Amino acid sequence: xxxxxxxxxxxxxxxxxxxxxxxxxxxxxxxxxxxxxxxxxxxxxxxxxxxxxxxxxxxxxxxxxxxxxxxxxxxxxxxxxxxxxxxxxxxxxxxxxxxxxxxxxxxxxxxxxxxxxxxxxxxxxxxxxxxxxxxxxxxxxxxxxxxxxxxxxxxxxxxxxxxxxxxxxxxxxxxxxxxxxxxxxxxxxxxxxxxxxxxxxxxxxxxxxxxxxxxxxxxxxxxxxxxxxxxxxxxxxxxxxxxxxxxxxxxxxxxxxxxxxxxxxxxxxxxxx
Numbered sequence: 001x002x003x004x005x006x007x008x009x010x011x012x013x014x015x016x017x018x019x020x021x022x023x024x025x026x027x028x029x030x031x032x033x034x035x036x037x038x039x040x041x042x043x044x045x046x047x048x049x050x051x052x053x054x055x056x057x058x059x060x061x062x063x064x065x066x067x068x069x070x071x072x073x074x075x076x077x078x079x080x081x082x083x084x085x086x087x088x089x090x091x092x093x094x095x096x097x098x099x100x101x102x103x104x105x106x107x108x109x110x111x112x113x114x115x116x117x118x119x120x121x122x123x124x125x126x127x128x129x130x131x132x133x134x135x136x137x138x139x140x141x142x143x144x145x146x147x148x149x150x151x152x153x154x155x156x157x158x159x160x161x162x163x164x165x166x167x168x169x170x171x172x173x174x175x176x177x178x179x180x181x182x183x184x185x186x187x188x189x190x191x192x193x194x195x196x197x198x199x200x201x202x203x204x205x206x207x208x209x210x211x212x213x214x215x216x217x218x219x220x221x222x223x224x225x226x227x228x229x230x231x232x233x234x235x236x237x238x239x240x241x242x243x244x245x246x247x248x249x250x251x252x253x254x255x256x257x258x259x260x261x262x263x264x265x266x267x268x269x270x271x272x273x
Contacts, residue, residue: 015203015239017059057087152208191222202230
């Protein structure tokens with residue numbers, strides 16, 4: 001079992017930081033009217049990819065010792081300029097002075113997630129397939145994968161407006177590890193990820209299976225496909241970030257992932273009057 005220290009935690013935080021950076025950079029090309037933006041800050045990055053987007057917060061800040069009130073001022077101004085709330089991820093290894101500044105400025109808890117990881121020190125056998133096949137996603141299938149996410153997480157049809165178009169770029173970012181499960185000629189499950197060579201990790205995300213096809217091992221097979229690809233790309237660890245107690249966490253732990261720590265997203269809303 002690997003011991004998680006501050007240095008490893010910084011690498012694990014990149015599993016959300018770098019995909020957001022790549023996402024925002026792509027959004028600047030695909031939807032320039034949104035005003036997507038990325039800026040480095042204190043060793044991490046702050047990103048904006050449109051109002052109500054699931055992407056767009058500060059990640060990786062609070063590890064290099066440069067955090068200060070002036071830097072927090074700059075972060076808040078970045079989000080205020082985009083008329084968006086200021087959001088930042090913190091974890092048990094975030095610098096204590098930064099946490100104190102956030103408390104003083106009235107940041108509140110928006111979300112808690114678990115960070116799981118596993119060492120890529122083996123080849124992963126192909127999972128048994130029950131009437132489906134796993135293959136690399138095609139470039140023209142991003143819309144299908146986004147639709148699977150929407151139908152899986154919002155089965156009552158109550159997804160936020162334009163949610164599918166907001167998340168589709170996660171399957172198009174440079175270096176994406178996007179795979180699909182195909183059954184009877186239809187794409188019914190998906191999973192993506194990103195190799196992050198500068199941190200030696202692979203981030204896994206964007207996974208979902210249509211409700212009527214669950215329980216057939218598709219997500220296990222999609223995990224194996226991405227893990228084997230990440231290992232070939234010389235990644236040392238794979239990382240999954242998920243809400244606690246979910247099927248996603250259970251699936252990851254069955255595949256040898258361990259919980260490194262829980263992390264929180266804090267938010268501060270600005271008075272727009």
